[in-house]
Amino acid sequence: MTKWRQTGIGLSTFALLVALWFALTAWSGFVSAGRFPSPSEFWSALVQINTRGYAGAQLAAHAFHSVVLVAMGFAVAVATGVPLGLWIGWSRRTEAAINPVFLLIRPIPPLAWIPLAILWLGLGDAAKIMVIWFAAFVPSVINTFSGVRSIERPLLEAATMLGTPRWRFVTEVLAPAAAPMIFTGLRLSLQAAWTTLVAAELVGALVGLGFVLNVAQQDIYPAMILVGMLSVGVLGFATTWLLGAVERRALQWNMAGSER
Amino acid sequence: MMDRPLRLRETIAWGFAGLGCFLGIWTLLTVSGLVPRQFLPTPLDVVARIVQLLTTPFAGATLPQHLASSFERYIVGVSLAALVGIPLGLLMGWFRLLDDILAPIFEALRFIAPIAWVPFAALWFGTGIGGPVMIIFAGAFPPCLINAYRGARFVDPRLIEASRMLGTSHVRTIAEILLPASVPSIVAGLRVAAGLGWQSLVGAELIVAAAGVGFMMVQAQANVSTPTVMAGMIAIGAAGMLIDVLLRQGEALILRRRGISA
Numbered sequence: 068m069t070k071w072r073q074t075g076i077g078l079s080t081f082a083l084l085v086a087l088w089f090a091l092t093a094w095s096g097f098v099s100a101g102r103f104p105s106p107s108e109f110w111s112a113l114v115q116i117n118t119r120g121y122a123g124a125q126l127a128a129h130a131f132h133s134v135v136l137v138a139m140g141f142a143v144a145v146a147t148g149v150p151l152g153l154w155i156g157w158s159r160r161t162e163a164a165i166n167p168v169f170l171l172i173r174p175i176p177p178l179a180w181i182p183l184a185i186l187w188l189g190l191g192d193a194a195k196i197m198v199i200w201f202a203a204f205v206p207s208v209i210n211t212f213s214g215v216r217s218i219e220r221p222l223l224e225a226a227t228m229l230g231t232p233r234w235r236f237v238t239e240v241l242a243p244a245a246a247p248m249i250f251t252g253l254r255l256s257l258q259a260a261w262t263t264l265v266a267a268e269l270v271g272a273l274v275g276l277g278f279v280l281n282v283a284q285q286d287i288y289p290a291m292i293l294v295g296m297l298s299v300g301v302l303g304f305a306t307t308w309l310l311g312a313v314e315r316r317a318l319q320w321n322m323a324g325s326e327r
Numbered sequence: 328m329m330d331r332p333l334r335l336r337e338t339i340a341w342g343f344a345g346l347g348c349f350l351g352i353w354t355l356l357t358v359s360g361l362v363p364r365q366f367l368p369t370p371l372d373v374v375a376r377i378v379q380l381l382t383t384p385f386a387g388a389t390l391p392q393h394l395a396s397s398f399e400r401y402i403v404g405v406s407l408a409a410l411v412g413i414p415l416g417l418l419m420g421w422f423r424l425l426d427d428i429l430a431p432i433f434e435a436l437r438f439i440a441p442i443a444w445v446p447f448a449a450l451w452f453g454t455g456i457g458g459p460v461m462i463i464f465a466g467a468f469p470p471c472l473i474n475a476y477r478g479a480r481f482v483d484p485r486l487i488e489a490s491r492m493l494g495t496s497h498v499r500t501i502a503e504i505l506l507p508a509s510v511p512s513i514v515a516g517l518r519v520a521a522g523l524g525w526q527s528l529v530g531a532e533l534i535v536a537a538a539g540v541g542f543m544m545v546q547a548q549a550n551v552s553t554p555t556v557m558a559g560m561i562a563i564g565a566a567g568m569l570i571d572v573l574l575r576q577g578e579a580l581i582l583r584r585r586g587i588s589a
Contacts, residue, residue, distance in 0.1 A: 072427070073427050076424070076427040076428055077427065077428075077430070077431035080428050080429075080431055080432060081431065081432075084432070101450075102450065102451060103447075159332060159333045160333065160337075160341055163333055163337065163338045163340075163341035163342050163345070164341040164342065164344055164345030164348075165345055166342060166345070167342045167343075167345055167346045168345050168346060168349045171346075171349075172564075174564035174565070174567045174568040174571075175560050175561075175563060175564035175567075176525065176526040176529050176530075176563060176564075176567065177526075178442070178526060178529045178530040178533065179529050179541075179544070179559070179560045179563045179564070180560070181533055182533065182544040182545055182547065182548035182556045182559075183548075183553070183556050183557065183560065185548055186366065186548050186551065186553055186556060187366060258440075261440055262440040262441070262442055262530075265440050265442050265443050266440075266442045266530045266533065266534070269442065269445055269533075269534050270533050270534060270545070277443075280443065280445070280446050281446070283446060284445070284446035284449055284450065287450065289447070289450060292446040292447055292450070295443070295446070296439055296443050296444070296446075296447075297439075299438075299439055299440060299443045300435070300436075300438040300439040300443075301438075303438040303439070303440065304438040307438070
């Protein structure tokens with residue numbers, strides 16, 4: 068019953084917000100068109116970018132480009148971060164050797180790498196992937212590391228005693244046992260990847276959602292800014308949902324395995 | 328098979344070895360000419376540049392002056408986030424209706440990266456102090472709100488029942504029961520907010536500001552002055568770390584005091 072109540076209130080809130088949006092912009096003109104678009108302006112901007120295109124391409128092309136960059140940066144970060152996390156979680160020596168370097172680099176926010184990435188790699192895709200990699204790398208490493216460190220000792224000792232070969236030990240004991248923490252890290256990584264991509268595209272790009280935002284800002288085109296922002300939000304939501312689905316599949320398998 | 332914990336001496340030795348490798352490879356890459364010095368200055372070049380920037384202005388101000396203007400915006404933005412977020416979080420934790428109304432909105436806004444607010448921030452508040460402050464606010468607000476909310480929701484129900492029975496007013500319940508009981512959660516949230524706010528500040532300054540460390544870095548990037556970019560990164564990292572250390576100290580102090588007074 069409370070669930071229904073919550074959904075009802077939630078929906079009416081959004082309905083009210085939309086009504087308020089109409090009231091403040093289109094009907095009363097209380098908020099001027101130069102500050103925030105009216106619903107009809109928003110709609111025409113949406114139609115414009117989907118048909119004629121804006122900032123050099125249609126919305127689908129911009130969005131596709133951004134998603135591909137996030138996916139690539141995220142993939143590289145996961146492919147490097149998770150193994151490194153497993154390794155420093157496993158070996159105290161590696162941890163001791165890498166920790167100071169990590170402590171030195173970690174306080175630098177990912178966004179602060181953007182100018183350096185542009186200097187090194189220019190305004191193209193490579194610079195974005197580098198920055199996303201940096202941003203998504205750190206949460207992957209840290210959470211994988213704490214995941215490994217929180218594994219119960221008896222599990223590790225049993226595996227060792229049974230003479231599990233090193234490779235199988237990593238793939239069948241270490242990684243699955245640390246999986247819940249690893250996925251927490253991946254979720255944070257994904258969020259960081261989106262933030263960084265948008266920032267990097269705002270600073271300098273030739274295509275992508277951040278670039279749409281940038282051009283719309285320079286054109287003083289509030290409706291298109293709103294289109295860009297909402298697209299970023301929708302894609303962020305979609306990719307987070309996708310990762311959640313993958314996590315449920317992965318961890319379900321993990322649980323089924325432990326029950327057998 | 329699991330490594331035993333290392334002794335302190337070993338930890339330090341391995342640490343220096345790792346650090347040495349890192350700085351050694353970096354220096355070698357440059358000195359050997361593999362990477363042009365213009366794009367990868369040696370660690371010493373960067374240190375020298377930082378020292379130089381302490382007195383010589385770049386992009387209109389010296390490094391400490393840039394830092395000062397960054398801090399000014401930062402403090403305004405984070406304070407605003409705390410002043411709005413914490414009371415709102417407590418109210419949402421107390422009044423169920425408010426929670427049901429606002430939660431879906433925040434839930435939807437959560438997926439829009441703070442940095443995506445930059446165009447509107449510039450449009451509404453300009454690129455001076457208002458725009459960046461709004462971005463910092465967008466970054467620092469959610470943890471303030473969420474932690475105050477969680478703190479208020481997880482207050483010991485017996486306290487609330489007792490206050491209800493004694494007929495305490497809403498205002499007094501919030502101020503004298505919910506707020507004190509959720510201080511640990513709020514303080515933890517503030518620390519997260521401070522970190523996220525600092526990140527957002529850097530992003531905002533890269534894009535819209537006319538002063539500050541981020542602005543200095545963008546100018547340095549345009550002038551292909553890699554040492555200045557790196558100096559900016561180090562300054563940002565060091566300042567962020569300093570903020571975190573100070574807040575940790577503050578958090579420990581508050582928790583200790585509460586431990587004694589409770």
